Amino acid sequence: MAPQIRRLRVGISGLGRMGARHANHFLHRTPRAELVAAFSPDPKELEWAKIHLEPWGVKLYSNYDEMLKHENLEAVCVATATTVHAEHTIKAIEAGKHVLCEKPLSTKLEISQQVLETSRRHPNVKVMCGFSRRFDPSYRSAHALTSTGSIGRPTILRSQTCDKYDPSGFFVAYAEFSGGIFVDCNIHDIDLALWFFSADITSPDGRVEKGELPKVKSVVAFGVTALEPGLKKHGDVDNGVGVVEFWDERIAYFYSSRMNPPGQHDMTEIIGTTGKLSVNANPANGLLESHLSTGIHRDIPQNYYDRFEQAFVEEAREFANAVLDGKGVPIDLESSVEAVRIGVALQDSLRSGKKIQFDREGRRVDEDGQARARL
Amino acid sequence: MAPQIRRLRVGISGLGRMGARHANHFLHRTPRAELVAAFSPDPKELEWAKIHLEPWGVKLYSNYDEMLKHENLEAVCVATATTVHAEHTIKAIEAGKHVLCEKPLSTKLEISQQVLETSRRHPNVKVMCGFSRRFDPSYRSAHALTSTGSIGRPTILRSQTCDKYDPSGFFVAYAEFSGGIFVDCNIHDIDLALWFFSADITSPDGRVEKGELPKVKSVVAFGVTALEPGLKKHGDVDNGVGVVEFWDERIAYFYSSRMNPPGQHDMTEIIGTTGKLSVNANPANGLLESHLSTGIHRDIPQNYYDRFEQAFVEEAREFANAVLDGKGVPIDLESSVEAVRIGVALQDSLRSGKKIQFDREGRRVDEDGQARARL
Amino acid sequence: MAPQIRRLRVGISGLGRMGARHANHFLHRTPRAELVAAFSPDPKELEWAKIHLEPWGVKLYSNYDEMLKHENLEAVCVATATTVHAEHTIKAIEAGKHVLCEKPLSTKLEISQQVLETSRRHPNVKVMCGFSRRFDPSYRSAHALTSTGSIGRPTILRSQTCDKYDPSGFFVAYAEFSGGIFVDCNIHDIDLALWFFSADITSPDGRVEKGELPKVKSVVAFGVTALEPGLKKHGDVDNGVGVVEFWDERIAYFYSSRMNPPGQHDMTEIIGTTGKLSVNANPANGLLESHLSTGIHRDIPQNYYDRFEQAFVEEAREFANAVLDGKGVPIDLESSVEAVRIGVALQDSLRSGKKIQFDREGRRVDEDGQARARL
Amino acid sequence: MAPQIRRLRVGISGLGRMGARHANHFLHRTPRAELVAAFSPDPKELEWAKIHLEPWGVKLYSNYDEMLKHENLEAVCVATATTVHAEHTIKAIEAGKHVLCEKPLSTKLEISQQVLETSRRHPNVKVMCGFSRRFDPSYRSAHALTSTGSIGRPTILRSQTCDKYDPSGFFVAYAEFSGGIFVDCNIHDIDLALWFFSADITSPDGRVEKGELPKVKSVVAFGVTALEPGLKKHGDVDNGVGVVEFWDERIAYFYSSRMNPPGQHDMTEIIGTTGKLSVNANPANGLLESHLSTGIHRDIPQNYYDRFEQAFVEEAREFANAVLDGKGVPIDLESSVEAVRIGVALQDSLRSGKKIQFDREGRRVDEDGQARARL
Structure with missing residues (x-):
């Protein structure tokens, strides 16, 4: 019997130290989500993903924009280097994908505010900065x-x-x-x-x-x-x-x-x-x-x-719950x-x-x- | 893409307090296992399973012997009332299913020894009593x-x-x-x-x-x-x-x-x-x-x-690992x-x-x- | 001005490890008591006492019976080897001196009971076994x-x-x-x-x-x-x-x-x-x-x-208080x-x-x- | 036998909350010191002292300058209100008395520096500010x-x-x-x-x-x-x-x-x-x-x-030791x-x-x- 459960289809951006962990959380420890796609610009990270993600049915990408077009993708977890957090978050929002972004949004205030403004222009897209504590x-x-x-x-x-x-x-x-x-x-x-x-x-x-x-x-x-x-x-x-x-x-x-x-x-x-x-x-x-x-x-x-x-596991679960259940995300973006x-x-x-x-x-x-x- | 990963196909016997927890662990928190079947003699427990297990593709049984015949079932987690632990464990062993049995094997020494003897007659079947600590x-x-x-x-x-x-x-x-x-x-x-x-x-x-x-x-x-x-x-x-x-x-x-x-x-x-x-x-x-x-x-x-x-989660994972990797289970049955x-x-x-x-x-x-x- | 305070005049029996400590407590840390005499059969312990007790006005004895006759002596702290606890306690009681005896009264039940019986025959003499905890x-x-x-x-x-x-x-x-x-x-x-x-x-x-x-x-x-x-x-x-x-x-x-x-x-x-x-x-x-x-x-x-x-310091203080104030000692001898x-x-x-x-x-x-x- | 021990003769200034405690420490818990005099301007504090200090041979004063003239007084513990710390300390130094002063020396930097300068002019007088920790x-x-x-x-x-x-x-x-x-x-x-x-x-x-x-x-x-x-x-x-x-x-x-x-x-x-x-x-x-x-x-x-x-008790003991043994006090006044x-x-x-x-x-x-x- 195939599962009849509705699960959030998540892609991950970045498979470094934290990215790999987030990938595992969405893949194995978030019952209401499934990891369907993963992006990294780094060949070594993609090597790792071939062994640990691909066999579980995760599609790998070396181009972030391509991953955003992955069929039926609903949400993105941004776990790249900090300098790319804001860019990837903004692109995902504009592509209509919900976003869980690792902290901080940016090391610059202006750029963080651009993320907030982008988010405000897309009220149906849920965006949360991952303050794990x-x-x-x-x-x-x-x-x-x-x-x-x-x-x-x-x-x-x-x-x-x-x-x-x-x-x-x-x-x-x-x-x-x-x-x-x-x-x-x-x-x-x-x-x-x-x-x-x-x-x-x-x-x-x-x-x-x-x-x-x-x-x-x-x-x-x-x-x-x-x-x-x-x-x-x-x-x-x-x-x-x-x-x-x-x-x-x-x-x-x-x-x-x-x-x-x-x-x-x-x-x-x-x-x-x-x-x-x-x-x-x-x-x-x-x-x-x-x-x-x-x-x-x-x-x-x-x-x-x-x-x-x-x-971190709970963060992934609550982000999935908020999207699937149409609730507000637990951390307000303005606060971030x-x-x-x-x-x-x-x-x-x-x-x-x-x-x-x-x-x-x-x-x-x-x-x-x-x-x-x-x- | 469907997963290409080999996962242990587990059935659970008993869906009471601990049984329901074991079922969730094998279903959601044991990446190398999948819960495929569940048995309970109790209509109320089966009601719960209809909501929490069946939508995930778990087949439900009200007859333990029938569950043992579930196609490709490989292992059973026995989490019934203590008085039935030994009987279900022995039946599973004899059906060639690996067993993770809740503690104690029995409240009677003679019956516990029967489990051990049955296990010794089936050296290819792995049997472990679940001492969670x-x-x-x-x-x-x-x-x-x-x-x-x-x-x-x-x-x-x-x-x-x-x-x-x-x-x-x-x-x-x-x-x-x-x-x-x-x-x-x-x-x-x-x-x-x-x-x-x-x-x-x-x-x-x-x-x-x-x-x-x-x-x-x-x-x-x-x-x-x-x-x-x-x-x-x-x-x-x-x-x-x-x-x-x-x-x-x-x-x-x-x-x-x-x-x-x-x-x-x-x-x-x-x-x-x-x-x-x-x-x-x-x-x-x-x-x-x-x-x-x-x-x-x-x-x-x-x-x-x-x-x-x-x-408990780790117990399920290590039991699955031991079976899939052909290693000894971490707890010796004689000790139990x-x-x-x-x-x-x-x-x-x-x-x-x-x-x-x-x-x-x-x-x-x-x-x-x-x-x-x-x- | 000389103090006008009534202080309990205490002698100590035994100046080994614990005896020396008890001596110091009565000498320096029990305001309502004064150490007036000290006995030890051991020349090395008496050497120590010459330096640490005698200059403070404590009279030293190498004979316990002599110490019991020290002028105006009111109480004895028995801190000898365990084997002598009971004998010294009994002698002190019979000489009308209040006793704080280190634990245990004896390693023999019969002898401990003799201490109790002696105490009962001298109801005006207070006897306490020093269970410090x-x-x-x-x-x-x-x-x-x-x-x-x-x-x-x-x-x-x-x-x-x-x-x-x-x-x-x-x-x-x-x-x-x-x-x-x-x-x-x-x-x-x-x-x-x-x-x-x-x-x-x-x-x-x-x-x-x-x-x-x-x-x-x-x-x-x-x-x-x-x-x-x-x-x-x-x-x-x-x-x-x-x-x-x-x-x-x-x-x-x-x-x-x-x-x-x-x-x-x-x-x-x-x-x-x-x-x-x-x-x-x-x-x-x-x-x-x-x-x-x-x-x-x-x-x-x-x-x-x-x-x-x-x-230990508090024990000495409360023993002194009990004697001076005519109250019962805080530890009942029958219990000891x-x-x-x-x-x-x-x-x-x-x-x-x-x-x-x-x-x-x-x-x-x-x-x-x-x-x-x-x- | 009267004690032959040399003990520091201490007077206390101030018998409020902390003063009464310091008085007790010098009186009962500092074997090498004796409290010989106590000053308070407060009749209620002197009432307390009549009961708790006088019977132990402590002379009471309602005039600080008089106390400084107490026969053979060697040291003063200043425990008055903070506003008087510096004045009493300076007077004591000038009278040739060693001083243990409660913290702070003063709430004013200038006045604290005056205490330091006074102390430097009297190198044989030991002065310590009581930082109890x-x-x-x-x-x-x-x-x-x-x-x-x-x-x-x-x-x-x-x-x-x-x-x-x-x-x-x-x-x-x-x-x-x-x-x-x-x-x-x-x-x-x-x-x-x-x-x-x-x-x-x-x-x-x-x-x-x-x-x-x-x-x-x-x-x-x-x-x-x-x-x-x-x-x-x-x-x-x-x-x-x-x-x-x-x-x-x-x-x-x-x-x-x-x-x-x-x-x-x-x-x-x-x-x-x-x-x-x-x-x-x-x-x-x-x-x-x-x-x-x-x-x-x-x-x-x-x-x-x-x-x-x-x-606090240890502070009193070490102050007495420093004076009696001619060592430096443990806390340098410049630091205070x-x-x-x-x-x-x-x-x-x-x-x-x-x-x-x-x-x-x-x-x-x-x-x-x-x-x-x-x-």
């Missing part, structure tokens, strides 16, 4: 508790993204295109701040206080190159500290590092007027501890995917553009050493007090 | 560390299975057929003792000390009915403590409970001559903690499946029979109040010193 | 929660005493006089069982259910000599597992080890019908963790005193004798391999069903 | 590990001071004199940054890299009044976030809160090039956890003293002035909304690039 069960529980008023008004958010040190020098080369540590790493933390600070909050008496996207008032950033001085030539650092102040009396502060020795340690605290939620204050990789003559030891996840694998605005401003502050201010319309305010055009 | 990443890491000699010789094992209290009285009714708390709950812990105590251990110099299934020397058990006096009529308890001594100077001790208030708390310590491994000493459900005016709070998994869902021997003896000790002794051939030794026939 | 803040909080009904009826207690491995062979020599692992180590855990199982429990409605000392019904013990085979000649082991069943449907089970690699790990779970309290499930020495390339590491206390130093009864029975079970039964009057029941005289 | 065992272990090179070069330090919310409005009134949240709370965290960033580091090969007090390059601060809008009138906040950049490529960032619901949560991470040390990431009050139907719960310390009581400089600058940044810059000589740099005179 929003699909992690611990973050979701935290958000659900926030929404029921458990911690009062979320006021301060602290969040960090710390990668295990990679002595290969990969991050130095990568820094040329990554947009810098605040756009590449802390963009996740920025997104969390926007998510928690815009939560609707239901009081015990059932009254709902609608949340709205908070408006940035000022940002400031600091950084050092503790292990990789080569980063300086790209205006980047391997340890960054940033603070974001919002107009509605909220503060988010961030830390990012490329040199965390035991592995990946991403953590967040959401601090409200009556409680605090902490996610991953006490990191561990599973439930094992070793009691040895040298003390008690435990491991932590080695990389971002080790930590968030299930969240706002994350780029803040990340870029932090990176600018890092480079200039200056505190950057915004007016209530989101325009940068020069030191002489004049607002620049809203980017 | 062996597929949990934390337990696997613990076993891998044990195998590399990290803790020296495993000597003491402590393990517990504690279920959240269910005030509905379910466990009282269930006790009639469950075999008792040591056979139903601690069977997992017993299996872990057999697994860790039989581990091959590789010394730092590369020398391998082959492990072998440890031989039970004596068992003793105690119990109380703290919340459910109704259990007494089935010779059962809601809190049990048991100790198992092996002939090779090792001890395992167990605790089981039906009344753990916050949820499921299964934990294990493997204590060796140079180190100890603990699995889940510090239980949590994810990485969230709430800091409220009443203190710091965290949740734990609510039931066995919450805790071990990924292990030994687990029943120990579980039944603990339950006997609980009922009689006596310490039960075994000779080196596994025969119970009566108080007058004579060995009874090895069951 | 009862003065640890975590255990006290647990007991307070138990007393307010937080966990319902305490039903199961698990407790362990695990020492860091001492490769010097000390424990082998020590085993000749220690009474065995259950009397030396698990006596603390036994005492905790007696304490928690006899707690008065106040219901939310204010009704108090008076606790009483639980009566042992049976005990069984197991053990191995994993690292120190020399222990066998003293009938002792380096890893022991014991279970104690009480007549009122409660069970305590214990583990002790002389080979815990990272240090001292004593822990307890008190399991009630509506909740569980755990003390030290997640051991650590302070609040420091190291995140290194080899993972996350923490230390634990290295020995019993590292773990319970503050409890009961702890010896259970410890000795576990040690007997370990040696004989038999389960040992008691009737409701506390008399051992032979296998032919006859009660032996209550020891 | 430096005496906490976990912080000390962290510093010892840092000194042996365990984490490479300390590069980033994160530290927070979070008080339990006090709904009485106490903090609003207190803000008038406290110097603001960065001077009152984060001064501890600033001191930790100075301590860890100036640590001598011994390489495995025995080479010592001498540390020196790091020079502040810039600071920036943010804050909100989430629960206590009344703080605004004092230019203060109930939640503050500050970042401090040093000239030698190091960053410290801080958080302080007056509204932490479960209690006191002070924590610190010291992040080096090869490792990170965390102190109190996983807060708890002792070792007890409650497993209830609502989840697993634990408490944390309720206030600063609950958390750091032993550290530097902490005030940074705290005051953070508070200024909070008020002005500007990033504040310093040149390499510690002078604030105006926006036109000119250095102001070093305060």
Whole structure:
């Protein structure tokens, strides 16, 4: 018997580190989707796909535009290099395909805004930027508790993204295109701040206080190159500290590092007027501890995917559900553009050493007090 | 393009609580297997299957023998009531189908041994009893560390299975057929003792000390009915403590409970001559903690499946791999029979109040010193 | 100005490892007591005392009977070798001195009972056996929660005493006089069982259910000599597992080890019908963790005193308070004798391999069903 | 026999909340010191002292200058209101008394520098500002590990001071004199940054890299009044976030809160090039956890003293040791002035909304690039 189930027909763009993972998720772990096509410009990635995707019936393409014409293709997952995210997303939207795009939309604010504008011109096409942490069960529980008023008004958010040190020098080369540590790493933390600070909050008496996207008032950033001085030539650092102040009396502060020795340690605290939620204050990789003559030891996840694998799978499932069921996607695109605005401003502050201010319309305010055009 | 991948064709027997989960795992989360058939004698379970399985191309049966004749069926997952485990497993073996059977094989030692004998008469059919904890990443890491000699010789094992209290009285009714708390709950812990105590251990110099299934020397058990006096009529308890001594100077001790208030708390310590491994000493459900005016709070998994869902999925995958790749299944059937021997003896000790002794051939030794026939 | 405060005049017997600590506690950390005299038969210990005690005005004695005659001496802390505990305690009582005696009263039940009888003949003399864990803040909080009904009826207690491995062979020599692992180590855990199982429990409605000392019904013990085979000649082991069943449907089970690699790990779970309290499930020495390339590491206390130093100090303070304020001492002497009864029975079970039964009057029941005289 | 021990004769100034504690520490918990005198201008505090200090032979004074003349007085512990710290410290120094002064020296940089200058004119008088965290065992272990090179070069330090919310409005009134949240709370965290960033580091090969007090390059601060809008009138906040950049490529960032619901949560991470040390990431009050139907719960310390009581005692002991043994005090006074400089600058940044810059000589740099005179 052939299945009678309606499944979303997905194509993937990019089969690098994350692309291959997304491909596997849509192929094997998203019951309501099927991976029907895959594109990569890289022959080595296509070699991999011949072994791991083609036998499952996935058509391979070395030309993105061709893949967009794949028969009955409904949606595209964009997981290419960051510099191509926006171009592929815009093309897919214009071809009428729903899009799940890896974060960030772009390392440039203007380009991110073009994606948003394109999306607005195609209201029937669903577009979502893949901020994976929003699909992690611990973050979701935290958000659900926030929404029921458990911690009062979320006021301060602290969040960090710390990668295990990679002595290969990969991050130095990568820094040329990554947009810098605040756009590449802390963009996740920025997104969390926007998510928690815009939560609707239901009081015990059932009254709902609608949340709205908070408006940035000022940002400031600091950084050092503790292990990789080569980063300086790209205006980047391997340890960054940033603070974001919002107009509605909220503060988010961030830390990012490329040199965390035991592995990946991403953590967040959401601090409200009556409680605090902490996610991953006490990191561990599973439930094992070793009691040895040298003390008690435990491991932590080695990389971002080790930590968030299930969240990526859930992201794929919810994207498919939203399209098939005609619901809104779980992450608003405007919020993802706002994350780029803040990340870029932090990176600018890092480079200039200056505190950057915004007016209530989101325009940068020069030191002489004049607002620049809203980017 | 249709997939060109070879996938194991699996049928499932039983669509109750665990059966439905196994069905979903083979259907959606085991890339190298496909669920082709499903049996249940229960019209309500078949109703569920009409909605959740049939649309995916699964053929439904209300007669187990008919399902065994399903065209090209290769393997069966037996997830019925415990009392039928052995019968369905034996029938499947005799029909040439590979079997993954839920634990325990039976609540009776004699019947478990019949399964083992049937399996031995069909050496080309793979049979595995599904002790799910062996597929949990934390337990696997613990076993891998044990195998590399990290803790020296495993000597003491402590393990517990504690279920959240269910005030509905379910466990009282269930006790009639469950075999008792040591056979139903601690069977997992017993299996872990057999697994860790039989581990091959590789010394730092590369020398391998082959492990072998440890031989039970004596068992003793105690119990109380703290919340459910109704259990007494089935010779059962809601809190049990048991100790198992092996002939090779090792001890395992167990605790089981039906009344753990916050949820499921299964934990294990493997204590060796140079180190100890603990699995889940510090239980949590994810990485969230709430800091409220009443203190710091965290949740734990609510039931066995919450805790071990990924292990069940991995179990299905490895069973499929073993069959497709012609490898041995990861859990030896003889060990699963030994687990029943120990579980039944603990339950006997609980009922009689006596310490039960075994000779080196596994025969119970009566108080007058004579060995009874090895069951 | 000289102090006008009334302080208890204490002498100490024994200045070995624990004796020196007790001396320091009474000298420097018990504001309402003063150490006025100290006895040791050991010239090396007296050398130490000349430096550390005498300059503070403590009179030193090499004869215990002489110390008992020290002018205005009011109380004695007995911290000699275990074999002398009872003799010195009895002598002190008979001389009218209040006594704080290190645990256990004796490794023999008969002798412990003689101490109790002597105490009963001198009702104005306060005698307390120093079970230090009862003065640890975590255990006290647990007991307070138990007393307010937080966990319902305490039903199961698990407790362990695990020492860091001492490769010097000390424990082998020590085993000749220690009474065995259950009397030396698990006596603390036994005492905790007696304490928690006899707690008065106040219901939310204010009704108090008076606790009483639980009566042992049976005990069984197991053990191995994993690292120190020399222990066998003293009938002792380096890893022991014991279970104690009480007549009122409660069970305590214990583990002790002389080979815990990272240090001292004593822990307890008190399991009630509506909740569980755990003390030290997640051991650590302070609040420091190291995140290194080899993972996350923490230390634990290295020995019993590292773990319970503050409890010993509190023990001294409360003993002084009880005497000065004419209150009862916080640990009932009958309970301390009961702890010896259970410890000795576990040690007997370990040696004989038999389960040992008691009737409701506390008399051992032979296998032919006859009660032996209550020891 | 009267003690023949030489003990430091200490007087205390101020018997409020912290003063009474310091008095008790010197009286009962500092064997090498004796409290001989105590001053308070407050009749209620003197009432308390009549009961708790006088009977132990402590002479009470309502005039500080009189106390300084107490016969043979050798040292003073200044624990008055912050506004009087500097005046009493300077008077004591000039009277030739060693001083342990509660933090901060002053809420004003100029006055703190006067204390330093007075101290320099009296080189034989020992003066120490009591930054209690430096005496906490976990912080000390962290510093010892840092000194042996365990984490490479300390590069980033994160530290927070979070008080339990006090709904009485106490903090609003207190803000008038406290110097603001960065001077009152984060001064501890600033001191930790100075301590860890100036640590001598011994390489495995025995080479010592001498540390020196790091020079502040810039600071920036943010804050909100989430629960206590009344703080605004004092230019203060109930939640503050500050970042401090040093000239030698190091960053410290801080958080302080007056509204932490479960209690006191002070924590610190010291992040080096090869490792990170965390102190109190996983807060708890002792070792007890409650497993209830609502989840697993634990408490944390309720206030600063609950958390750091032993550290205060150790501080008193080490101060006494330093004086009696003629060693340097463990905390350099220049560092304590530097902490005030940074705290005051953070508070200024909070008020002005500007990033504040310093040149390499510690002078604030105006926006036109000119250095102001070093305060």
